[in-house]
Structures are given as C-alpha cells and as structure tokens.
Amino acid sequence: MKRLAGSSLRNAVVLALVVGLLVPTGAVLMYDLQTQRREAMDDLRRDLARVVEILALSLSEPIWQVSPDLAEPMIKAQVDDPRFVSVLVMEPSSPRPFLEFQRSSSSPELTLSQTRGVMRDGREIAQITVTMSAAPLLERRNADMLRTLWRSALTLTLSLGLILLVMQRRVLQPMDRLSHAAANLAAGRLDQSLDKTLDLEGDDEIARVGQAMERMRQALLAAFDELRQHANTLESQVAERTAALTTTNSELTEALATLKTAQRELVESEKLASLGRLVAGVAHELNTPLGNALTVVSALEDRWRELETMLSGQTPMRRSLLEELARDTRRGQDILHRNVQKAADLVRDFKQVAIDQTTDSRRGFELAQVIEDVLVMVEPSFKHTPFKIRTELAAGVAMNSYPGALGQVLTNLLMNALVHGFEKRDSGQVSVRCAPVADDAEMVELEVQDDGRGMDESVRRRIFDPFFTTKLGTGGSGLGMHIVHNIVTNVLGGQIEVLSSPGAGTRTLIRMPRIAPQRAAGESML
Secondary structure, three states: OHHHHHHOHHHHHHHHHHHHHHHHHHHHHHHHHHHHHHHHHHHHHHHHHHHHHHHHHHOHHHHHOOOHHHHHHHHHHHHOOOOEEEEEEEOOOOOOEEEEEEOOOOOHHHEEEEEEEEEEOOEEEEEEEEEEEOHHHHHHHHHHHHHHHHHHHHHHHHHHHHHHHHHHHHHHHHHHHHHHHHHHHHOOOOOOOHHHOOOOOOOOHHHHHHHHHHHHHHHHHHHHHHHHHHHHHHHHHHHHHHHHHHHHHHHHHHHHHHHHHHHHHHHHHHHHHHHHHHHHHHHHHHHHHHHHHHHHHHHHHHHHHHHHHHHHOOOOOOHHHHHHHHHHHHHHHHHHHHHHHHHHHHHHHHHHHHHHHHHOOOEEEEHHHHHHHHHHHHHHHHHOOOEEEEEEEOOOOEEEEOHHHHHHHHHHHHHHHHHHHOOOOOOEEEEEEEEEEOOEEEEEEEEEEEOOOOOOHHHHHOOOOOOOOOOOOOOOOOOHHHHHHHHHHHHOOOEEEEEEOOOOOEEEEEEEEOEOOOOOOOOOOO
C-alpha cells in the first residue's frame, strides 16, 4: 500500500479517498451493528416480559377448564410474530405439556427465555415458558444496512471518477509538465525558457510554482555567470587559505607540544617535591638518633680521658672505679648501638622508597611492608601535629607491581589529608587499611580515610582534574590527585573512588590487581 501511495499523485488521491471513506464507514457500520444488536436485545427483553405476562393472564381460564382448544388460538395470535421460538405450558400434576409450540432457531446467542406461573384464585395452576429470538429483527436491519452500503459504494465510485477526471485536467497534466521542466533545470538546460512548456499566465497554485521556477532559472543563470567570473581567482584564494591553515596548524601543534612538555615538567616537579618532603622528614628523624649517638660518644670520650689521666699520673686505680667505667662503657655501647641501628633502618627504608619512586621499577613485594615503609617517611610530617595515623594492614598480601608508584599514591593521599582535610582542625585521625577483596582473590583494596572537614560535591567531582586546586596561589599545584588517578588507573591497573561530604571527612578507596598489567617499554608512568 505504501508503494502504491508513493507511485503517483493519482494513486495517492485514490488511496486517500478510499481509506478516508471506507474506514469511517466501516467504523460506523460496526458501531451501528453493535448498537442495533443491543437495542434489539433490549426490545426483545421488554416484549418477552410483556408477552409472558399477557399469556399468563389470558391462559388461566382455559387451563382451569382443561381446554387446550380454547388456549390454542390465544397462542397462535402471539406466535405469528417471527421472533417467537417456542411456547410451553406445563401443569404441575401432568408430565405432558398442556400446550406446546416449537420453531427452529439458528442463533442461540440472540435467544431469551422467561418462565412465569399461571395463577388462579391465588394458586399456581401451571407454568408457561416463552422463548423469543432477536434474529429476525436483526436480519431485516442488516438487509437495510447492506442496501445502504451498496448505495454508498456506488456514490463513492461516481465521486472518485469525477475527482480523478478533474485532477487529471487541472492537476496531474500540469504537474507532469512541471516535472519535465524541473528535470530540464536539474540537467543544466537553463537556456530553455519555461514559457514553452508551462502556462505561466494562470493564477492557480501550479502556475505560481511555474513562475517561481522561471525566476529560479533566471537567478541560476545570473549566479553561474558570477561563478564563472570568480573561477579565475578561486584557485589562488584556496591556495592562500590552505597556506594560512597550514601555518595555523603548525603553530597549534607547537603550542600543544609545549603544553605537554610543561605538563610533564610540572608532574616531574610534583614528584620531586614529594620526594623532597620525604628527604626533609627523614633528615628530621635522623637528627634524633644521630644526636643521641653523638652525646654518648662525647660522654664515653670524657670517661676514657679520665682513665688516661689516671694512668699517666701513676694514680692508684681502685676496682670499683674500673667496674663503674666498664658499666658506663657497656651502657653507652647499648645506647649507641640502638641509635645507630635506628638511623640505619631509616636510611635503608628511605633508600628503598627513593629507589622505587625514582626508578619506577616493577618487583615483588608485600603490600603491608611497602605501606609501613612509606608511613615511616611520612610520619615526621605528622609528628609535631595533633593528627594521628592509624593502620589496619592485612599481612601476607603478596603483589607483583610498582611499589614506587604505590608509595607516591599513598604519600599524596596522606599529605592531602594533612594539608587540606585537617585545615583549621585541632585534632584528627587518618586510617590506612589494606586487605584482599572478599569476592575476588586477584584484587586488593587500599583505603585511606580521614575525619577531617571533607569537601562538597562540586570539589569532589573535579578532584582528579589537572591543575584543579582549592589552594590556588598558596602553593597548591593542582596535580597531586591528578597524578594519583593516572598512577592508579594507568600504572597499577586499578580503580579509585573518592567519597566525601562537608564535615564528614574523606574516604579514598583504591582497588587494584595483585599483578599489575605489563607496561610497554619506554612508557611513562603518567
């Protein structure tokens, strides 16, 4: 039907007329059928009740006198109506009908029955059952409707023929000529005037379209003449603009390369600044054990000088003095050993962390041990503050990944908590937790949570954007969390999520594989 409607205007008009008349007519016919059926059943129900009541009253005397011959004319007077299907009169004392009439019915769904008692002196002497059908009445109405439908079809056919005749002369033939004229325009034959094929003198819609096409032909001729005039200069204009675009693209490429170089330098600067903070913390921590060792050495040097003085002066030496000197020497040795060992441990941990963060090397390690090494480097920054670090580290979580990258992530998160989360706070705590993921043995979970001031949703949404910082102009570069996100997703092969709300602290959750994905040779961490 769609192809028929799109083939020509004539077919479209025929289809529109047929559908536009048949569909409403069919809908009206269906509605009329349903309405007639309902009205016929309602009329049948009323007539049935009335007839049963009349027969019950009129048959009481013949039944009382046991005279079927007297009752039969009364029944026949009613059953002349073709709607009657059956009449049955039964006496209570007799198994055989007192009177019976039966007619065949082909539509049980259009049939109604009603039974009523025949009364005499207040006593029921018989029962009458009347069955009637609405089929005859509906058949007559359907026949009338069919005749109406045939008349409508004839009217539709005549109207359709007249409309098509008018359309052929007034629309289709002019449209065909208009189509040929449009085809000539499309083919570039602009030198042929449309006056020869179209009637441009009329005032109907098609004539106005023809006039517009003629104006368009003349405008196209003028435009083509103008284009031919500019054809000689077009090539030079294109060359000039191409050269300008090439120059602009080169400048943009250089600017983009400069921007990427600056970003890499800023990232490296941020990494070195993080390492510098570690150096400052370790230097501060080394100051205590080395100072204690120096004090012990100075004290031992004084005691041994006293001993040399006594030996050189031929002073008698008592046993108690030698025992006291031995005790002091042993005690000083213990203190010296503990402090030097502590300094050596700090240097060893710092050396491992520094190597990891500067070489980006991959190796096997235990997650809890790497976290503890990083905390040793970070704790000096928390030492003289009211803020504490609490750990809950699952032991035995073996990984094959990049400990330096992981350490840088943890360092940035802890320093963010110290600088941003606890700003203008008198106390606070940072919790560091690591454990295997319960439902995936190949994944581990690292969580850093503080009870600081938190952040609103607008800050949380942009926290991983490069150069975004809430401390612009006060030392913040805006690259710390951007670096963290890139390391977690690109190097460690994990996912990071930050949850926070004002006054409720910040919770950073990292999920990463035990075995980090392989990186291509020469690939940068960021």
